[in-house]
Amino acid sequence: MAQSNHLVIKKLSFSRNERLLFDDLDFEFERGKITAILGPSGIGKTTLLKLIGGQLPVDSGEILFNNQAIHNCSEKVRYQARQKMGMLFQSGALFNDLSVFENVAFPLREHFKLEESLLQTLVLMKLEAVGLRGAKDLKPAELSGGMARRVALARAIALDPELVMYDEPFTGQDPISMNVLLKLVKQLNSTLGITSIIVSHDVNEVLSIADNVYVLAEQSIIASGSVDDIFKQTDNALLQQFLLGKSEGPVPFHFKGASFADDLEQVNR
């Protein structure tokens, strides 16, 4: 079992600005599988990815990547681990002053001294994989949102990572680029065997490609398992509300406050 788990998180707790985001959570990410982390906005899904990448320190708990602790390690070990991880940021996070080609070449140029011809070949391969070889001379400002995200994906896989984390990859995409991205994520996972973690609230899209799912709400995991398992848990009202997107349920439509009658009485007093 230990062999098949690529990334294991044990008893993770984290709070920010005195607000508890995660309370004693356990995750297991299987090697070569797509794991989705679903949950409403503001629950700390992006924070979870930053914790995995070591950009934020954990309050307590362990994060093991290839059975190696990466939550309290030296800077060197953390940087070595990061070379095996790719991350697709929600905004793309492309470098504005570099062309598409140079953006994808950036991690290669930073970490290796490659012959220019070899480097160009590698970059063109990555761009070909996301279908944007023709856009190599454009600047990030000239790209559409979907294209920028594909370039960022090419950059995230430039170092041939074992693990790729996707932060809200489908948010704000038109139907065509949404499907292109879905296809790409699935393709990278199946052809290169990349372990993938997708953080999202686009339930249907993500569940169409995911193998395993964690659903987060209220600082804890309210459901986990394979995609089929999740849909079978009909007695979990919160889960059902989230999966089906109902406006009423355990998560109320109204923000907490005094009753409407009381407020009106105050106004008319």
Place this chain on the structure above:
Amino acid sequence: MITSFISHVGQTSLTFVHLIGRACLMLWLTLFGKPHRKLFPLFIQQLFQLGILSLPIILTSGLFIGMVLSFQGYYVLVDYAAEQSLGSLSALSLLRELGPVVAALLFAGRAGSSLTAEIGLMQSTEQIASMEMMAVSPYKRVLAPRLIAGIVALPLLTLLFNVMAIWGGYLIGVSWLGVDSGAYWSVMQGSVDYVPDVLNGVLKSVIFAIIITWVALYNGYYAVPTARGISLSTTKTVVISSLLALAMDFVLTALMFGA
């Protein structure tokens, strides 16, 4: 009342200590340890951004300040029939005070603000975070070349500012108001000493450069990652770095020329 006052003082001091700690840690991570492989080309690129692009404002301001100084100096000196000393007055006030200070204030407005805005934007668009995730240290890749370029650029700009200002003073004093050209230069040569005047001025501007670039990078790196946050940080950079430079100028002047 008293407890709330005490807790407020405590809170403020804590925030201040926290800020100083963070700023020092940032400086440490930027300057110490293995430098980036391409530090030199990155440094040259930033020297262009911070130095060459600040040249127009520095040279123009230098010219005008030298001309104004010459006018005002002449009208005071002429009452004592001492207008021949105009060269000495211009050169000493420029090299010791006006040059380093005015160039530093202009540098804070031109280069400091652009540094903060640039780094803040990189922070808000997650470019810094993505660099970290690609196992590239943003301290070494982004901050270090900018800090070093700032420290090199400002003293050079200050010297050019002084040259322009002294020339501007010559234009007004000699060509317009009729001070003798030979007297302008020879009195200047006689009164300006290399170490106390020229080198002290350069030393001042090195220290101002460290302060301004450090404040600018800190405010950019820790900007609240929104449009409003970045604009507030940019303003803060100009205000804080200008005030710190002026305060430091007083301290340095007292140390250098006070005894």
